[in-house]
Amino acid sequence: MIGTALDLVVVALLVAAALAAVGARGLFAGVVFFVGYGVFVAIAWLRLDAIDVALAEAAIGAGLTGVLLLGAVGHLTRAGAGAPPRRPAIPLALACAGISVMLGWAVLSLPDAPGLQAPVAAALPGSGSTNPVTSVLLNFRAFDTLLESIVLLAVLVGVWALAPDAAWGGRPGLVQRVRPDGVLAGFGRLLPPLGLLVGVYLVWAGTKQPGGAFQGGTVLAAVWLLASMAGVARAPRVTSLILRAALVAGPVLFLAVGMAGALGGSFLGLRPDWAAALVLTIEVGLTLSIASALALLVLGPPERPA
Amino acid sequence: MIPSATLFGLAGAALVGIGLYGFLAHAHLLRRLLSFNVLGSGVFLMFGAAAWRSPWIGADAVPHALIITGIVVKLAGSALAIALLVQLARATRRAALPEDEGRPP
Structure with a gap:
């Protein structure tokens, strides 16, 4: 109740x-x-x-x-960009409410049926992780996750493609002016160590408990963004080789493990006796790539002349 | 006692309607994007409710994993949309598409 x-x-x-x-x-x-x-x-x-x-x-x-x-x-x-106000549209609101009602009816009329819990539970012991969500992400449906990590790269290429020619090779995001004794600068010094700890812990815990490369990587991206907004750390140049290596580390590691699996019989298949080590390896690589890709996506294309 | 999955599934259905309305009613592209994000999380909640179709076993991990993938891709799509929108705003000083403002495209 x-x-x-x-x-x-x-x-x-x-x-x-x-x-x-x-x-x-x-x-x-x-x-x-x-x-x-x-x-x-x-x-x-x-x-x-x-x-x-x-x-x-x-x-x-x-x-x-x-x-x-x-x-x-x-x-x-x-940019001084405006737009016309919202259209007051009662028929539109009624139509959308109707769609909600139909979807709600669909939710209520879903038949009870077993999902994939039993097959997942049966395959869990040799999957390299005892957290079923991590097992699904990095083992049972690894193809989805591999493509997702490549989608992040493709989107970043799209965002960077919008940089003006003069700014290419510069640092992404705008220059931050921060009062040295202000709240932002204070948080910028106080939170990053704590955030680093939480982010790394989430990745490590992901093989046994809730957490993993996406959650941990996002926390690490937030730490980087906070440090950069507080003026503590500068974003690297978009042409930096280290940055690019970090961006592709996850997909490259993932693909390498996948190809090794292909030699053993199935693409992206993990050998049960090595699965735990392989899952953790992929997690670490993915964390690096996800953290840097997400932070760079939020910072946007470089805008200042290099 | 109503199962949580049913309640949040219904909430998801309502969020889809709210997001769709915002997406269609606003001409401002950033407000459209925000509405589209509301629509997206409504879809995810309905999917999450479907993970509870056999409550006696517990939640299904496969939809949860797919939703996490979806959340990351949603952010990536939003980032690309915002980068394009900022360029449009700088080039035209407007945050709406010409056809929504009655201008020739």
Whole structure:
């Protein structure tokens, strides 16, 4: 009973925050509501017993997406770019409500059926991880994860392709002016060591408990962004070889392990006796690549002349 | 006692409608992108509810893994959209598409 009451409160907050984010009068207010909305989504995942997803949603959905949107608001304001106001459209609202009702009916009429819990549980012992989500990501459905890590690279190439010619070879993001005794500079010195600890722990814990390369990598990306926003660390040049090596380390390691598996019979197949070491190796490589790719995606293309 | 999965599945359905409305009603491209993110997390929540179709066994890990992949790809897509939008805003001083403002494209 208490559980249902808590669920209802979370659902109410979720829907209210979504309405506020979409319908807020100002752009900035909408973005702030969206960050709050991301936190409520993460709590919803906790209630659904999906702790891995909750960690990813809190770090990416609320955290990095929020930074990205706030940065965009700043860019648009500086460019003086406006847009016509929202169209007041009651038929449109009714149509969307109708779609929600139909989807809700579909949720209610889902038949009870066993999912893939039994096959996953049966294959878990030789998969290299005792966290089923990590096993699915890096072993059973490794192809998805490999392609995802390559998608991140492709998107980064797309973002960098928007850099002006004169800025190519420069450092991504804008110059930050920070008051040395201000709150941001204080946080910039205080939080990174703590964040590093949490990020590395999440990666290490991912093979046994909720966590993993995505959650840990996102926390590390946030540490880097915070340090760079607080003026403690400078982003490397986009032509830096070390940076590029970090970006491709994960996919390259993943592909190498996949090819080794192909020689042993199946592409991306992990030998059960080596699986634990291979999963951890892929996790470390992926963490490096995911952390640098996500941070660079949020920083945007280089804009200052090199 | 209503199962959590049912409640959050229904919430996901509502979020899809809210996000879709924002996406169609706003002309401002950043607000459209924000609405699209709301729509996306609604879809993820409905998928997460489907991971509980056999409550007597527990949650299914496969949808959870796919959702984590989806969340990362959603951020990557948003980053590319914002980079394009910032370029559009600098070039035209507008944050909306010409056809939404009644201008010739």
